Amino acid sequence: MRLTRRLLLPVLLSVATTAPFPCTAALGAQGTLRPDADPRIAQLVASVSQARLQATATTLAGFGTRSTLSDTVSTTRGIGAARRWIYDEFKRMSPKLQVSYDRHMLAQQGRITRDVELVNVVAILPGTSARRVYITGHYDTVNSRRPAGTDATATAAGRGTTPSQPLVRPTINDNADAPGANDDGSGTALTMELARVFAESGITFDATLVFVTWAGEEQGLIGSMAHATALRNAKGVVEANFNNDIVGSSLGGNGIVDGESVKIYSLGPEDSPSRSLARYVQRVAGTYVPSHTIRLMAREDRFGRGSDHSSFTANDFPAIVFREANENYERQHSPDDKLEGMDFRYLAQNARVNAAAAASVALAPPAPRVTTAGGTATIGRGPSGYDASLQWTASPGAVAYRVYARDAWTNDWQRSQVVGNVTQLLMPNVSIDDYVFGVAAIGADGHESLISAYVSPARKMTDVLLKK
Numbered sequence: 001m002r003l004t005r006r007l008l009l010p011v012l013l014s015v016a017t018t019a020p021f022p023c024t025a026a027l028g029a030q031g032t033l034r035p036d037a038d039p040r041i042a043q044l045v046a047s048v049s050q051a052r053l054q055a056t057a058t059t060l061a062g063f064g065t066r067s068t069l070s071d072t073v074s075t076t077r078g079i080g081a082a083r084r085w086i087y088d089e090f091k092r093m094s095p096k097l098q099v100s101y102d103r104h105m106l107a108q109q110g111r112i113t114r115d116v117e118l119v120n121v122v123a124i125l126p127g128t129s130a131r132r133v134y135i136t137g138h139y140d141t142v143n144s145r146r147p148a149g150t151d152a153t154a155t156a157a158g159r160g161t162t163p164s165q166p167l168v169r170p171t172i173n174d175n176a177d178a179p180g181a182n183d184d185g186s187g188t189a190l191t192m193e194l195a196r197v198f199a200e201s202g203i204t205f206d207a208t209l210v211f212v213t214w215a216g217e218e219q220g221l222i223g224s225m226a227h228a229t230a231l232r233n234a235k236g237v238v239e240a241n242f243n244n245d246i247v248g249s250s251l252g253g254n255g256i257v258d259g260e261s262v263k264i265y266s267l268g269p270e271d272s273p274s275r276s277l278a279r280y281v282q283r284v285a286g287t288y289v290p291s292h293t294i295r296l297m298a299r300e301d302r303f304g305r306g307s308d309h310s311s312f313t314a315n316d317f318p319a320i321v322f323r324e325a326n327e328n329y330e331r332q333h334s335p336d337d338k339l340e341g342m343d344f345r346y347l348a349q350n351a352r353v354n355a356a357a358a359a360s361v362a363l364a365p366p367a368p369r370v371t372t373a374g375g376t377a378t379i380g381r382g383p384s385g386y387d388a389s390l391q392w393t394a395s396p397g398a399v400a401y402r403v404y405a406r407d408a409w410t411n412d413w414q415r416s417q418v419v420g421n422v423t424q425l426l427m428p429n430v431s432i433d434d435y436v437f438g439v440a441a442i443g444a445d446g447h448e449s450l451i452s453a454y455v456s457p458a459r460k461m462t463d464v465l466l467k468k
C-alpha cells in the first residue's frame with residue numbers, strides 16, 4: 001500500500017544523517033563488529049589479500065609491456081600473454097565467475113597506429129538481478145618516453161604541449177619496456193583480487209558484479225568506450241562503475257608520502273549519479289575502513305588526464321575513478337613504472353574501500369527513480385503551493401526509504417529520515433527551493449541504495465528575435 005507520510009520540517013531536519021546501513025569497518029577497537037555492520041561484508045573486506053595483490057602486480061609487470069599494440073604471440077611478453085594469463089586467473093578463481101574475452105576489431109585511428117584486435121577481459125558474478133556493478137582497471141600499458149634525440153614536444157602524457165596540439169607518437173616501438181606496475185597494474189590487480197573475494201564470499205548479491213580489465217586505455221579509453229557503448233545500445237543497466245587507475249603507490253614524485261588517503265574523482269554536476277556514488281563510497285568507507293580517508297574531488301579527473309570511468313559517464317552510467325593521494329608522474333608511461341614504486345599495504349586498503357562500497361551497493365535495492373519518463377523531477381509544492389511534495393518510483397526489494405535533505409548551498413547531505421514503505425512524502429510549509437532533497441531505498445536486510453536527488457535541469461533559453 002502506498003501512503004503519504006506527513007512530516008514536519010523540524011522532524012526531518014533535526015535527524016542527523018547517518019551512514020547508509022550497514023556500512024561498517026566492521027571491527028571496532030576491540031575487534032567487535034559495529035552494531036550497524038553486516039558481518040558478511042566485514043568478512044569480505046577482511047579477506048582482501050595484500051600478498052595476492054603483490055603477486056598479481058608482480059606477474060603483470062613481468063610481461064615487460066602490455067601495450068595494446070604489442071606482441072600477442074609470445075607466451076611470456078606482451079599484451080597477448082598478459083590477457084591470456086588474466087583470463088586463466090579469473091577461470092581458476094571460482095566456477096561462479098563467467099569469464100570471457102570482450103573482443104573489438106579496431107581500424108587504425110588516433111593513437112591506434114594500425115588495425116588491431118582489442119581485447120578486454122571480463123569476469124561476471126551473476127546476481128539475482130541483471131543490474132550491474134562494475135569494478136575495473138586497465139591492463140594495457142604504454143611507454144611514452146621520447147626516444148633519445150627526438151624533439152621535446154611530447155609530455156609524459158604523450159600529448160602536445162598545448163591542448164590544441166595534435167597527439168604526438170611518443171615511441172615507434174610498441175614492444176619497448178612498459179611494465180605498468182602501478183599504471184595500471186595496481187587497478188588490474190585490485191580488480192582481479194575483488195573478483196576472487198566476491199566469488200569466494202558465498203554471498204548472494206542482488207546486483208550482478210562485473211570485473212573488467214580494459215585494453216586501449218592509453219590510446220584514448222577505447223576498450224571501455226567500446227564496451228560501455230555496446231552495453232547502452234543493449235539497454236544494459238549499470239548501478240555503478242568503480243574504476244581504479246594508479247592506486248598502488250603512497251610515495252609522490254614530490255617526495256610526499258601518504259598511505260592513509262585516496263582520491264575519488266566524479267563527473268558533476270553536484271547531484272549527478274556519479275557524484276552520488278562518490279559520496280556513498282565515502283560514507284561506507286568511513287565505517288568499514290575508517291583508517292582510510294576518502295578525499296572527494298568535485299571534478300571528472302586531474303587536469304589533462306583521464307581514465308575509463310569517462311566511457312561510462314559518456315554513456316549515462318554512474319562512474320567514479322580512484323586515484324592515489326600523491327602521484328609520481330616520472331614513473332608513469334615509462335620503463336620506470338616498476339614494482340619498486342609500489343606500496344601493497346596501501347593498495348590493499350584501496351581494495352578494501354572498493355570491496356565495502358561495491359558489496360553495499362550490490363546488496364541494496366536499486367536507487368529509486370525520482371523523475372518522470374520525460375526526465376522531469378517528481379517534486380512539487382503540494383496542495384498549499386508552499387509544501388515540499390516528493391514522489392519516487394518503488395525500487396524492487398525495498399522495504400523502506402530514507403529521505404535526505406540539505407541546505408541548497410551545500411554539497412553533502414545534512415539530515416535524513418526513514419519514512420517507511422511509501423513512495424511519496426509531503427512536508428507542509430517546506431520550500432523546495434531552499435533545500436536539496438534525495439531519496440534512497442532500503443532493503444529487507446538493511447542495505448541502502450545510492451541516493452537519487454531531485455534536481456532541476458538547466459533552463460533552456462531561446463534566442464531573442466529582433467525586428468529587422
Ligand SMILES: [Zn+2]
Pocket residue numbers: 138183184217245246307
Ligand atoms: Zn592509467
